[in-house]
Amino acid sequence: MGFFKACIDFVVAVIASPLFSYGDPYGGSQITLHISDPVHAPSPVAQGHGLYPTIDPRSCRYPKLEAQGYKLCNDEDKTCWLRRENRYDNPWLSQWDITTDYETFTPTGVTREYYLTVDKTTLSPDGQPKIGGVTFNGTYPGPAIEACWGDQIIVRVRNNYCDNGTTVHWHGIRQFGSNEMDGVNGVTQCPIPCHSEYVYNFTAAQYGHTWYHSHYSLQYPDGVAGPLVIHGPTSSDWDIDLGPVMIADWVHDTAFDAFNCEAYSCAQGESPPRSDSIVVNGIGRWRAGLHSNFTGNYFNATFTPGKRHLLRLINASAASSFVFSIDNHTMTVVASDLVAVEPYQTDSILVGIGQRYTVIVEADQKPSLYWMRTAPAQSCNSFRGNDTTHVFNNTEETAAIIKYKGAPHPDGLPPASSVKQQKVTYECRDESEDPKRLKPVVPWYVDQHPVNNVTEDTFTAGLENASNIHLYPEKPYAHWVLASSLKFSNPLWVNFSNPTILDPDVSPDFSSIVRVDESNGFVYLIVDGTFAAGPIPGIIPINTSHPIHLHGSDFVVLAQNRSTWDPLESPKYFKWNNPARRDVAMLPAGGYLALAFKPDNPGAWLMHCHIAWHASSGLALQLVIRPKDIPEINGPLEPVEKLCEEWRAWTSTDPVVQTDSGI
Numbered sequence: 001m002g003f004f005k006a007c008i009d010f011v012v013a014v015i016a017s018p019l020f021s022y023g024d025p026y027g028g029s030q031i032t033l034h035i036s037d038p039v040h041a042p043s044p045v046a047q048g049h050g051l052y053p054t055i056d057p058r059s060c061r062y063p064k065l066e067a068q069g070y071k072l073c074n075d076e077d078k079t080c081w082l083r084r085e086n087r088y089d090n091p092w093l094s095q096w097d098i099t100t101d102y103e104t105f106t107p108t109g110v111t112r113e114y115y116l117t118v119d120k121t122t123l124s125p126d127g128q129p130k131i132g133g134v135t136f137n138g139t140y141p142g143p144a145i146e147a148c149w150g151d152q153i154i155v156r157v158r159n160n161y162c163d164n165g166t167t168v169h170w171h172g173i174r175q176f177g178s179n180e181m182d183g184v185n186g187v188t189q190c191p192i193p194c195h196s197e198y199v200y201n202f203t204a205a206q207y208g209h210t211w212y213h214s215h216y217s218l219q220y221p222d223g224v225a226g227p228l229v230i231h232g233p234t235s236s237d238w239d240i241d242l243g244p245v246m247i248a249d250w251v252h253d254t255a256f257d258a259f260n261c262e263a264y265s266c267a268q269g270e271s272p273p274r275s276d277s278i279v280v281n282g283i284g285r286w287r288a289g290l291h292s293n294f295t296g297n298y299f300n301a302t303f304t305p306g307k308r309h310l311l312r313l314i315n316a317s318a319a320s321s322f323v324f325s326i327d328n329h330t331m332t333v334v335a336s337d338l339v340a341v342e343p344y345q346t347d348s349i350l351v352g353i354g355q356r357y358t359v360i361v362e363a364d365q366k367p368s369l370y371w372m373r374t375a376p377a378q379s380c381n382s383f384r385g386n387d388t389t390h391v392f393n394n395t396e397e398t399a400a401i402i403k404y405k406g407a408p409h410p411d412g413l414p415p416a417s418s419v420k421q422q423k424v425t426y427e428c429r430d431e432s433e434d435p436k437r438l439k440p441v442v443p444w445y446v447d448q449h450p451v452n453n454v455t456e457d458t459f460t461a462g463l464e465n466a467s468n469i470h471l472y473p474e475k476p477y478a479h480w481v482l483a484s485s486l487k488f489s490n491p492l493w494v495n496f497s498n499p500t501i502l503d504p505d506v507s508p509d510f511s512s513i514v515r516v517d518e519s520n521g522f523v524y525l526i527v528d529g530t531f532a533a534g535p536i537p538g539i540i541p542i543n544t545s546h547p548i549h550l551h552g553s554d555f556v557v558l559a560q561n562r563s564t565w566d567p568l569e570s571p572k573y574f575k576w577n578n579p580a581r582r583d584v585a586m587l588p589a590g591g592y593l594a595l596a597f598k599p600d601n602p603g604a605w606l607m608h609c610h611i612a613w614h615a616s617s618g619l620a621l622q623l624v625i626r627p628k629d630i631p632e633i634n635g636p637l638e639p640v641e642k643l644c645e646e647w648r649a650w651t652s653t654d655p656v657v658q659t660d661s662g663i
């Protein structure tokens with residue numbers, strides 16, 4: 001009984017133990033954890049960047065559970081988290097570990113409070129100043145937000161950037177019962193106006209790592225993004241957590257200028273907008289052309305010989321996928337997005353936009369320097385240069401350096417004996433396309449009979465025929481869309497002032513709402529790039545890949561195929577038995593993506609392509625799940641209403657001009 005109470009009790013203790021100290025709002029750090037014995041952590045300075053984890057998992061606290069005899073068990077076994085000493089009295093459900101169904105049983109941790117300020121900042125991660133950078137707290141990436149599995153995370157976000165509103169989306173966080181914390185303007189809240197604040201407050205029910213970013217229009221590629229780490233069990237052992245490795249393509253133009261190019265007129269050969277450099281944790285190198293010298297720097301990480309290092313990869317790109325590898329080293333993949341998987345070994349991994357992988361790399365080679373390669377994947381990148389031979393004009397795949405402690409010549413560059421792993425492939429192939437990979441540790445068995453009508457929920461990813469722009473004359477460019485001749489064929493275009501969550505029963509024009517009223521079973525959605533359902537007037541099929549991201553729920557990948565969608569034949573080859581599960585998957589060029597999710601989280605949830613330019617163009621839809629249950633499951637929405645009043649007041653005197661979908 002005691003266990004059940006602990007597990008389903010979502011109320012979280014705000015503890016006032018001497019371990020924690022609270023600072024002033026916007027002045028100093030909010031919660032100071034005094035880690036007495038930081039054996040996992042070489043000094044943050046050694047990393048060259050402040051992304052190193054500051055929470056030692058052994059300092060995670062569960063006051064309520066500890067009072068019942070639970071103790072942390074992660075130090076002895078990385079698959080374990082909390083275990084009750086007298087567990088033999090109650091062997092069933094007596095511990096939290098890697099096999100625990102985290103969506104049902106969340107341990108009750110403590111509250112951790114953070115403050116973030118959005119403001120403009122001149123950034124030069126690759127040595128080239130970008131005027132018009134926008135950041136959290138003045139840095140790119142923004143500060144790491146950290147918590148332990150089951151903690152309550154409170155982030156007070158202030159907007160001091162008066163050119164725009166802002167929001168923060170916690171990518172991949174399920175937000176069960178907290179739809180209004182999902183951070184999508186026009187869907188779950190109004191934007192935070194200049195000089196206002198919004199408090200995000202959500203439970204870290206999942207564990208692993210992810211990132212947070214602004215969902216306001218085109219803001220995030222300009223720097224408004226940072227890592228979010230939730231400490232929990234892992235499916236394989238490791239010794240040292242090296243922290244987030246955030247890889248992004250960097251564009252010197254502001255995103256608003258770049259989008260203008262995507263939407264209207266790029267220079268010859270510049271469509272879609274081109275990325276300039278690759279930055280790893282905000283450090284990268286750029287050159288003006290093939291024969292110019294580089295500006296900027298390499299990102300460095302330190303390996304301790306003989307130890308196993310945990311790396312938390314994040315693809316925070318606007319438009320490019322990367323192939324990640326470390327010379328002379330193999331890696332063990334233990335999680336994709338926020339889902340622990342059965343460990344498997346590989347030489348390289350393709351990280352699509354928005355996707356994350358947790359990998360473990362053993363420092364089992366000669367103490368030396370080695371290249372960490374972050375190569376743009378062939379045919380799903382946006383760099384200038386030769387995609388086939390992998391020679392890029394302004395950037396190189398050798399973007400960062402792994403330095404062994406004790407390596408000779410640590411201040412030089414990796415020697416010629418740092419050799420690229422042989423099986424590195426540059427193909428734009430999602431890991432989930434290989435059925436032997438990405439087996440979730442906590443399995444889902446998908447019902448073979450969806451609760452919805454799949455014919456009606458098949459959407460084509462395509463581009464508006466430019467001759468058809470009378471569809472939305474104020475926005476006269478060809479939009480990327482998710483379209484269906486049965487439901488809607490317009491691009492998504494949100495109304496900042498009127499978020500769906502406040503009025504989920506109406507479907508205004510351009511809201512692209514798919515409504516689900518079922519509460520059990522699985523909803524299937526087909527994202528088709530092949531026009532299998534026949535032509536849709538005004539929409540042109542374009543053979544390109546799109547990383548599709550769903551809010552509010554993980555989805556399983558039933559099929560991800562490079563052939564024409566066939567409503568009768570294709571489902572015969574679906575994978576129902578514990579398929580890959582995550583929150584971003586690639587729609588392969590010239591194929592289809594079949595996904596399924598549980599309609600168990602009432603709310604208004606966005607589904608969109610994570611290429612910034614495509615999302616801004618309108619390649620998105622909203623899933624409104626059980627609108628009647630939103631008030632009961634979600635609780636009061638006064639904070640959203642208050643924020644909307646502030647937004648309307650601000651924009652009534654100083655209207656913003658919405659030049660894109662808004663997301």
Ligand SMILES: *[C@@H]1O[C@H](CO)[C@@H](O)[C@H](O)[C@H]1NC(C)=O
Binds near residue numbers: 137
């Ligand atoms: C952001 O900056 C404010 C003001 O300097 C500071 O109080 C706060 O702790 C910073 N937030 C994080 C997450 O570091």
Ligand SMILES: *[C@@H]1O[C@H](CO)[C@@H](O)[C@H](O)[C@H]1NC(C)=O
Binds near residue numbers: 659
């Ligand atoms: C956001 O700010 C940028 C930079 O000043 C501006 O170009 C853009 O129009 C603004 N957009 C919105 C929707 O506020």
Ligand SMILES: *[C@@H]1O[C@H](CO)[C@@H](O)[C@H](O)[C@H]1NC(C)=O
Binds near residue numbers: 011012152199201202
């Ligand atoms: C955050 O949410 C929890 C759980 O709903 C609630 O108890 C707490 O009061 C909230 N805190 C703030 C600062 O809103």
Ligand SMILES: *[C@@H]1O[C@H](CO)[C@@H](O)[C@H](O)[C@H]1NC(C)=O
Binds near residue numbers: 292
């Ligand atoms: C490039 O760097 C080399 C070596 O440091 C130097 O000799 C050369 O002058 C530089 N070229 C330019 C164009 O700056």
Ligand SMILES: *[C@@H]1O[C@H](CO)[C@@H](O)[C@H](O)[C@H]1NC(C)=O
Binds near residue numbers: 351352547
């Ligand atoms: C990020 O994702 C994009 C789009 O899927 C992809 O083109 C790019 O290679 C990814 N970057 C990395 C570093 O994986």
Ligand SMILES: *[C@@H]1O[C@H](CO)[C@@H](O)[C@H](O)[C@H]1NC(C)=O
Binds near residue numbers: 288291385
């Ligand atoms: C850069 O790449 C483009 C496209 O491949 C090519 O046309 C151009 O000549 C290259 N520029 C330089 C300076 O190498």
Ligand SMILES: *[C@@H]1O[C@H](CO)[C@@H](O)[C@H](O)[C@H]1NC(C)=O
Binds near residue numbers: 385
């Ligand atoms: C890229 O390299 C291949 C092989 O060298 C060559 O055939 C092709 O013409 C090159 N393409 C461009 C755009 O330079």
Ligand SMILES: *[C@@H]1O[C@H](CO)[C@@H](O)[C@H](O)[C@H]1NC(C)=O
Binds near residue numbers: 283297
């Ligand atoms: C990383 O190492 C290289 C080579 O040792 C050095 O030149 C560079 O300054 C280092 N970068 C950082 C950010 O410390």
Ligand SMILES: *[C@@H]1O[C@H](CO)[C@@H](O)[C@H](O)[C@H]1NC(C)=O
Binds near residue numbers: 328365418419
């Ligand atoms: C890396 O591996 C290659 C063989 O693939 C080997 O020749 C080289 O010596 C190794 N480098 C180091 C530093 O051990």
Ligand SMILES: *[C@@H]1O[C@H](CO)[C@@H](O)[C@H](O)[C@H]1NC(C)=O
Binds near residue numbers: 453454455456486
């Ligand atoms: C599913 O929807 C299609 C198109 O609206 C319709 O023709 C078909 O009868 C529906 N199937 C079922 C089982 O309701």
Ligand SMILES: *[C@@H]1O[C@H](CO)[C@@H](O)[C@H](O)[C@H]1NC(C)=O
Binds near residue numbers: 466468
């Ligand atoms: C685009 O629309 C024009 C005018 O209606 C039509 O002639 C053309 O065939 C369309 N193109 C495609 C690819 O559908």
Ligand SMILES: *[C@@H]1O[C@H](CO)[C@@H](O)[C@H](O)[C@H]1NC(C)=O
Binds near residue numbers: 495
């Ligand atoms: C957006 O919502 C506001 C508030 O409900 C409404 O007044 C306005 O007409 C809407 N704008 C559009 C373009 O529908």
Ligand SMILES: [Cu+2]
Binds near residue numbers: 546609610614615619
């Ligand atoms: Cu796309």
